[in-house]
Amino acid sequence: MAVLTAPHPKPPVPTPSRGGRARSPRRTPPLVLAFVLIPLLAESVWVFWPALQGFYLALTKWDGVSAPQFIGLDNFREMAHDDVFRSAAVHTVLWLVLFGGLSALLGLAAALLLQQERRGVGFYRAALFLPVVFSLVATALVWQAIYQPDGVLDQLLASVGLDSLRHAWLADQDTALYAVIVPALWRQIGYVMVLYLAGLKGIDPALYEAAKVDGAGAWQRFRHVTLPQLRSVNAVVLSVIVIDSLRSFDVVWSLTRGGPYHSSELLSTYMYSTAFQSLRLGYGSALAVVIFVLAFGVIASYLVRAFREAD
Amino acid sequence: MSANSTAVRRKRAATAGFHLGAGALAVLWLLPIALVVVTSLRSFDDIAAHGLGSWPHSFTLGNFRQAWVDGGQQRALINSLLVTVPCVLVTLALAAMAAFSLSRYELPFRRALLLLMLGGNLLPPQILLIPVSKLSEMMGVYDTLPALIGVQIGFGVGFYVFVLHGFMRGIPAEIQQAAVVDGAGPWQIFWRIILPLTRPALAALSALSFTWIFNDLLWAITVLRSDTKMPITAALIGLQGQYVSMWNVIAAGSVIAAAPTVAVFLRFQRHFVAGLNLGAVK
Numbered sequence: 001m002a003v004l005t006a007p008h009p010k011p012p013v014p015t016p017s018r019g020g021r022a023r024s025p026r027r028t029p030p031l032v033l034a035f036v037l038i039p040l041l042a043e044s045v046w047v048f049w050p051a052l053q054g055f056y057l058a059l060t061k062w063d064g065v066s067a068p069q070f071i072g073l074d075n076f077r078e079m080a081h082d083d084v085f086r087s088a089a090v091h092t093v094l095w096l097v098l099f100g101g102l103s104a105l106l107g108l109a110a111a112l113l114l115q116q117e118r119r120g121v122g123f124y125r126a127a128l129f130l131p132v133v134f135s136l137v138a139t140a141l142v143w144q145a146i147y148q149p150d151g152v153l154d155q156l157l158a159s160v161g162l163d164s165l166r167h168a169w170l171a172d173q174d175t176a177l178y179a180v181i182v183p184a185l186w187r188q189i190g191y192v193m194v195l196y197l198a199g200l201k202g203i204d205p206a207l208y209e210a211a212k213v214d215g216a217g218a219w220q221r222f223r224h225v226t227l228p229q230l231r232s233v234n235a236v237v238l239s240v241i242v243i244d245s246l247r248s249f250d251v252v253w254s255l256t257r258g259g260p261y262h263s264s265e266l267l268s269t270y271m272y273s274t275a276f277q278s279l280r281l282g283y284g285s286a287l288a289v290v291i292f293v294l295a296f297g298v299i300a301s302y303l304v305r306a307f308r309e310a311d
Numbered sequence: 312m313s314a315n316s317t318a319v320r321r322k323r324a325a326t327a328g329f330h331l332g333a334g335a336l337a338v339l340w341l342l343p344i345a346l347v348v349v350t351s352l353r354s355f356d357d358i359a360a361h362g363l364g365s366w367p368h369s370f371t372l373g374n375f376r377q378a379w380v381d382g383g384q385q386r387a388l389i390n391s392l393l394v395t396v397p398c399v400l401v402t403l404a405l406a407a408m409a410a411f412s413l414s415r416y417e418l419p420f421r422r423a424l425l426l427l428m429l430g431g432n433l434l435p436p437q438i439l440l441i442p443v444s445k446l447s448e449m450m451g452v453y454d455t456l457p458a459l460i461g462v463q464i465g466f467g468v469g470f471y472v473f474v475l476h477g478f479m480r481g482i483p484a485e486i487q488q489a490a491v492v493d494g495a496g497p498w499q500i501f502w503r504i505i506l507p508l509t510r511p512a513l514a515a516l517s518a519l520s521f522t523w524i525f526n527d528l529l530w531a532i533t534v535l536r537s538d539t540k541m542p543i544t545a546a547l548i549g550l551q552g553q554y555v556s557m558w559n560v561i562a563a564g565s566v567i568a569a570a571p572t573v574a575v576f577l578r579f580q581r582h583f584v585a586g587l588n589l590g591a592v593k
Contacts, residue, residue: 028417044465054442133573254547291437
């Protein structure tokens with residue numbers, strides 16, 4: 001029998017290989033090994049191996065039919081002169097700041113509003129959370145109906161006498177990106193709210209009592225008790241938001257496909273259309289590498305956090 | 312009059328204010344959903360005559376029939392379920408196995424393995440799209456549902472291993488030791504002891520992964536090409552092209568596409584929220 005690891009007290013050696021804690025006289029049971037190796041194999045086939053190939057393909061020119069042709073860093077040099085790439089990168093940053101920032105702020109605000117257990121609060125929470133389970137495609141279609149020329153939004157504006165504001169929200173280069181962010185927010189805020197609700201629930205009420213006794217007002221209690229206590233949730237929300245922002249694809253693809261004239265193009269949609277519609281697979285892979293590099297910092301810090309928690 | 316009654320009045324006002332604010336927020340959030348449900352029940356002529364935002368003047372279930380039969384949503388929904396259900400089951404089974412081994416046995420490099428698997432899930436999928444589509448071609452499964460199932464399992468498993476590992480780690484070692492003394496092997500410990508104790512986490516993760524896999528668009532359009540094999544998300548985009556500006560049919564299609572996940576959410580709301588927190592806040 002293998003030695004059982006006690007979950008708590010922590011083993012002193014990070015990677016117990018030899019001579020750490022008491023080693024079992026016999027080797028790890030084959031079944032236990034297989035239990036790890038089979039899932040690892042599945043992930044290797046569909047994730048690790050393709051990822052390595054992706055990095056290699058970024059250094060090639062490839063139409064998907066003939067053999068990929070190695071061209072070194074030419075794809076990345078081309079990006080420097082690619083206006084669409086530049087605007088897609090700017091939009092991605094804008095998306096990160098607006099979509100990410102607003103969903104964090106509004107999610108926290110919603111959590112603060114709905115944190116207290118009282119009558120009816122479950123309904124309000126569920127209402128805010130319901131869009132999270134919608135597919136982004138269905139979400140996008142709902143909002144397309146709202147944004148239509150002569151759609152619900154225009155009719156609403158007309159009915160309150162703001163006719164001058166009416167226009168084709170998604171077909172206008174100046175508004176397309178912002179019009180796409182709104183449904184993405186509508187869907188994300190409930191998710192962030194749930195994370196913050198759990199965080200708020202974890203705060204010791206005694207801290208608030210103490211602050212109150214010391215004469216702290218509502219704002220001071222929020223500033224000096226709530227916010228510091230939410231630090232670990234903030235880190236999670238931040239990573240979720242950055243990773244989600246860089247992955248954002250469905251909502252843009254189904255609303256505008258990055259158009260009109262690339263005005264709502266994100267790196268993810270540009271990568272997809274370059275690879276699968278223009279069939280420039282090498283350049284598409286290079287764009288994917290850029291997305292990876294942008295995400296890498298977050299992934300790395302997430303893993304460092306996870307590393308600390310894992311044992 | 313007295314300070315007491317002022318306090319009561321103030322509290323009542325605060326409660327009313329809360330319900331007013333939260334209620335307005337809830338209405339704002341539910342309005343788009345109500346709009347699509349109402350639109351799906353109106354006739355085309357009604358919408359053409361009065362506009363999308365008007366009060367409904369008609370009631371019909373024909374849109375659903377049109378989306379379901381002519382729009383191919385029936386087949387798309389079946390495809391989605393054919394992908395989602397095996398994916399959820401297999402991913403969770405594999406993840407539970409790996410999490411069991413990594414959390415209950417002193418395997419060499421177990422922490423590195425755990426983080427490697429989590430890292431794979433955190434990769435932006437964009438870097439995998441082209442190689443995965445080529446790989447599925449090479450393996451002869453391109454444009455088949457098994458390819459989609461394979462990639463969903465491979466891409467998802469790391470995250471679930473991480474979450475389940477965190478959960479299983481908290482199970483006291485004594486329970487397992489007692490079983491070892493009784494002569495139980497790893498399989499019996501896994502199947503009879505650890506897995507039953509992990510049920511809350513498994514329930515939470517299955518609710519969550521059901522919606523994630525069901526709602527996916529990117530992997531589906533990466534490894535599938537034929538319309539007849541597309542899941543409901545891709546079919547919905549197709550429907551939009553097929554019934555341009557026939558909002559009644561498109562809305563009906565959206566309702567059909569959203570119904571399964573909404574049903575899962577309403578039925579397993581508690582697990583669902585627990586799942587999100589399990590993954591993130593520990």
